[in-house]
Amino acid sequence: MAEIRLDNISKTFNEDRVVKNISLTIKDGSFTVLVGPSGCGKSTILRMLAGFEKQTEGDIWIDDKLVNDLAPSKRDIAMVFQNYALYPTMTVKGNIEFGLANRKIPKKERRQLVEEIAEIVGLSDHLNKKPDKLSGGQRQRVALARAMVKKPKVFILDEPLSNLDAKLRTQMRTELIQLHKKLGTTFVYVTHDQVEAMSMGDEIIILNKGMVQQKAAPIDVYQNPRNLFAAEFIGQPPMNVFDRTAYEGIVEPVPEGVRYIGFRPEHASVSRTAASIPHTIELESEILTLETLGAETIYKVKNRIGVMNIRSFSAPVAKDGCCFVSIPLEKFYPFGADKIAKPELDLSMKKEAVLNGIG
Numbered sequence: 001m002a003e004i005r006l007d008n009i010s011k012t013f014n015e016d017r018v019v020k021n022i023s024l025t026i027k028d029g030s031f032t033v034l035v036g037p038s039g040c041g042k043s044t045i046l047r048m049l050a051g052f053e054k055q056t057e058g059d060i061w062i063d064d065k066l067v068n069d070l071a072p073s074k075r076d077i078a079m080v081f082q083n084y085a086l087y088p089t090m091t092v093k094g095n096i097e098f099g100l101a102n103r104k105i106p107k108k109e110r111r112q113l114v115e116e117i118a119e120i121v122g123l124s125d126h127l128n129k130k131p132d133k134l135s136g137g138q139r140q141r142v143a144l145a146r147a148m149v150k151k152p153k154v155f156i157l158d159e160p161l162s163n164l165d166a167k168l169r170t171q172m173r174t175e176l177i178q179l180h181k182k183l184g185t186t187f188v189y190v191t192h193d194q195v196e197a198m199s200m201g202d203e204i205i206i207l208n209k210g211m212v213q214q215k216a217a218p219i220d221v222y223q224n225p226r227n228l229f230a231a232e233f234i235g236q237p238p239m240n241v242f243d244r245t246a247y248e249g250i251v252e253p254v255p256e257g258v259r260y261i262g263f264r265p266e267h268a269s270v271s272r273t274a275a276s277i278p279h280t281i282e283l284e285s286e287i288l289t290l291e292t293l294g295a296e297t298i299y300k301v302k303n304r305i306g307v308m309n310i311r312s313f314s315a316p317v318a319k320d321g322c323c324f325v326s327i328p329l330e331k332f333y334p335f336g337a338d339k340i341a342k343p344e345l346d347l348s349m350k351k352e353a354v355l356n357g358i359g
Ligand SMILES: Nc1ncnc2c1ncn2[C@@H]1O[C@H](COP(=O)(O)OP(=O)(O)OP(=O)(O)O)[C@@H](O)[C@H]1O
Pocket: 013, 014, 018, 036, 037, 038, 039, 040, 041, 042, 043, 044, 045, 192
C-alpha cells in the first residue's frame, strides 16, 4: 500500500518539454488511470515513477519517502507493459517465479508464493504449460502474476490490454478491477482509451501535451468537465461543441464570458415531429447518417447550429430526411474564451422553446 506524490515534475528531452509542472497525489489503494492522446506524456510519467527515467525537475514521493535517487528495484513498484515478454522456454511456474529472481527466498516459500498468486489470477491449472500453449488473456495473467509475486507497494500497468482482442479486453478489464479489490494495492494504469479509463478507474487523470487537464472520479469528469479538452475527450461520440456565434438567434442572449457551448450527444433527442417543450431548443434538422447499434442509434444531423451527433436509446425515427432535434437548455455546457468551463454562467433559464429551420 502506498500513496504517491508528484511535486512539480517536469521532463525535458532535447529541449522538448514533454511533461510540464505536474503536481498530483495518487491515493493509497486507489485505481488511478492516466489517460490522454498519444504522445501526451503518460508513459514518461510512469517511467519516472518507476525510476527508469529521471525527471528534469521536481520531486517524487512514495509514502513519506523521497525516491528521486532511488533505483527502480528499490522503489517497491512492479510494472506490467503491453508487450509482456514471457520466457518461451519456461513454464508458467518458471515465468512467475522469475519475478522473485535475486530475492533470496527459500525454495519452499517461493513455491508457496507462486501457487498462491497463480490461484488469485486463475492459473493454477496451467502452471506446467509453456506460454505458447496459453491464450492471450492467460499470457497477460502470467505477466500480472510475475509482477504480483513480488508483493509490491504499487502496480504500474502501461496499456496492458492493448494487444488483446475486444472481447478479451473487456473480460480482462473486469478481472483487473476484481484483482485490485482483492489486493487493495495502489494501481496506476495508463491507457489512451477513454472507455477503459472510465470503466476501470476510481480516479482518472486526463493529460494533454504534458499537462494535467483534470483529475477526478470518472463520473465527475463526465458531468463536470473542467475544460473543453476534458469535455471532448470523455464520452463517445464526443460532446458537440460550437462557438457562441452558432447559437445566435437560438440561445438569446448568450451570457458575456461564454465563448463556446457544448452538449452531450445523449442529452439531445430526435423525433419526427416538433414537440415545443419549455426550456428546450428545438431544431429542424436533416439526417445525414444513422448508425443502428442495437440498443442505441447514433445520428449525424445538420441544422442551423451545425453538424452534430445525437445518441438515442429509442427506436430509429427514420433513415434520412427531416427530423426535430431537442436539446434541454439545462444540458448546455458553457466554456470561456480560455476554454475553461463556466458552470456559473447558466444558460438554462434564458429562453423558452423556439423552433428554428435549417439556416
Ligand atoms: N527517450 C526519449 N527521447 C526523446 N523523446 C522522447 C523519449 N521518450 C518519449 N519522448 C517524447 O516524449 C513525448 C511523450 O511520450 P510518451 O511516450 O510519454 O507519450 P504517451 O502519452 O505514453 O504516448 P503513447 O500513448 O503513444 O504511448 C513524445 O513526444 C515522445 O516522442
